[in-house]
Amino acid sequence: MVPTRTMAVAVLAAAALTGVARAADAPPLSVPAKVLAVPTADISPQMQAFIAKPLNPDWNFHPKTGAEWRAMAEKIAAGVVPGLPAMRERLHVKSEPGTIAGVKVTVVTPDTIPPANADKVVIHVHGGCYVxxxxxxxxxEALMMAGFGGYKVIAVDYRMPPDAYFPAALDDAMAVYRDTIKTTSPRNVAIEGTSAGGALVLEMVAKAKQDGLPMPGAIAPGTPMADVTKTGDSFYTNEFVDNVLVSPSGFCDDAAAFYAHGHDMRDPLLSPVYADMTGFPPAILTTGTRDQLLSNTVRVHRKLRRAGVEADLNVYEGESHAQYQFDDRVPETREAFTEIAAFFGRHLGR
Structure with missing residues (x-):
C-alpha cells in the first residue's frame, strides 16, 4: 500500500499524542556548551553594550539576615540616586515626594502634559525582587513613563523586608489605587511596573477583582516575576545567558522567599500566573530573548489571551532581564516606553 498524505498526518498525530503521554517521563535534553556572540542586528550600540556586560557580580548574593539585605539595598540605591537630577532634566519631568493613604509616594509630572492625558494617571510599582x-x-521607571509617555505618574514606595513582608507591598499599592480611583475614573488609571513591579501590577488587578473593585483602564506588567516557584522554560534555557538575574537559584530567588516569609509561593497574590485572569484589563507586556523571565512573560500573555483579554507582547532582541529600562538614553528604552504610552492612549478612558 502506498502511504497517503492522510495516513502520514495520522501517523504524526499519533506520535504527537504518544509524545504528550510520555513527556513527563522523558529524559532532560542535554545541550552542549557554546559561546554566544553579542547580537548586533537591529540593536543599537548602546543596547549592545548592556548585552555585552559580564554576569552581574552580585547574582550569587545570599544574605543571611535582614541587615545584610538592607545594606545591599542601600548600596544599590546609593548608586542610582546621584544620577536622578540629570535624568529628570533630560526627560523634562519633576518629582515631588508625598503620602497617599498613608503610603509614601513620589508624584512625577512632565513639564508638558498633552491635553488627551490631562485626566489620566499612571500608578507605578517598582521592581527589585521585592527588596x-x-x-x-x-x-x-516612573520618570521614563512620565517623560516618554506624557502622563502624570504616582510611584509607590511600598514597604519592603526586613521592615515588612508579604503582603505589605501589595497592601500599599492597593491603598494608593483605592485612593486614586476616588478622584480619577478607574478607566483613566493605568498600572505599570517591571520585574517584581510587573508581578505587583498583576497582583493588584487580581486583588481588585477579588475585592470587587473596578478594573483600571490598562496595565503594563514588564517581564513580571509572575511565578516565583521557578516554573518556566527560560529559567533554565537562559541560565547564565541572562547577565542580570543569571540563575534561577541566584539572589532574586532568595529575595522572593525572604519577602514571602513562609507564605505559599503558588498563591496568585505572589505568583499571579496562577490567578484567574478573566476580566483583566488590556495589557502590554515587555521582555527580551535572553531574559530569564521570558517564559513568565509569555505564560502571562497566553493566559490573558486565553481569558479573552487583549494583550500585546513585545520581545526585544538580545536583552536580558529588564534591560529595556536600564537607561533613558538608549533608543530601545524610548521605543519600549513609547509603545507602552501608545497602548495606554488607545485604552484609557474607553
Missing part, C-alpha cells in the same frame, strides 16, 4: 530600590531610587 531593592527603596525611596527615590525606585523612581527611574
Amino acid at each position: 531593592y530600590f527603596p525611596g527615590e531610587s525606585g523612581t527611574t
Whole structure:
C-alpha cells in the first residue's frame, strides 16, 4: 500500500499524542556548551553594550539576615540616586515626594502634559525582587513613563523586608489605587511596573477583582516575576545567558522567599500566573530573548489571551532581564516606553 498524505498526518498525530503521554517521563535534553556572540542586528550600540556586560557580580548574593539585605539595598540605591537630577532634566519631568493613604509616594509630572492625558494617571510599582530600590531610587521607571509617555505618574514606595513582608507591598499599592480611583475614573488609571513591579501590577488587578473593585483602564506588567516557584522554560534555557538575574537559584530567588516569609509561593497574590485572569484589563507586556523571565512573560500573555483579554507582547532582541529600562538614553528604552504610552492612549478612558 502506498502511504497517503492522510495516513502520514495520522501517523504524526499519533506520535504527537504518544509524545504528550510520555513527556513527563522523558529524559532532560542535554545541550552542549557554546559561546554566544553579542547580537548586533537591529540593536543599537548602546543596547549592545548592556548585552555585552559580564554576569552581574552580585547574582550569587545570599544574605543571611535582614541587615545584610538592607545594606545591599542601600548600596544599590546609593548608586542610582546621584544620577536622578540629570535624568529628570533630560526627560523634562519633576518629582515631588508625598503620602497617599498613608503610603509614601513620589508624584512625577512632565513639564508638558498633552491635553488627551490631562485626566489620566499612571500608578507605578517598582521592581527589585521585592527588596531593592527603596525611596527615590525606585523612581527611574516612573520618570521614563512620565517623560516618554506624557502622563502624570504616582510611584509607590511600598514597604519592603526586613521592615515588612508579604503582603505589605501589595497592601500599599492597593491603598494608593483605592485612593486614586476616588478622584480619577478607574478607566483613566493605568498600572505599570517591571520585574517584581510587573508581578505587583498583576497582583493588584487580581486583588481588585477579588475585592470587587473596578478594573483600571490598562496595565503594563514588564517581564513580571509572575511565578516565583521557578516554573518556566527560560529559567533554565537562559541560565547564565541572562547577565542580570543569571540563575534561577541566584539572589532574586532568595529575595522572593525572604519577602514571602513562609507564605505559599503558588498563591496568585505572589505568583499571579496562577490567578484567574478573566476580566483583566488590556495589557502590554515587555521582555527580551535572553531574559530569564521570558517564559513568565509569555505564560502571562497566553493566559490573558486565553481569558479573552487583549494583550500585546513585545520581545526585544538580545536583552536580558529588564534591560529595556536600564537607561533613558538608549533608543530601545524610548521605543519600549513609547509603545507602552501608545497602548495606554488607545485604552484609557474607553
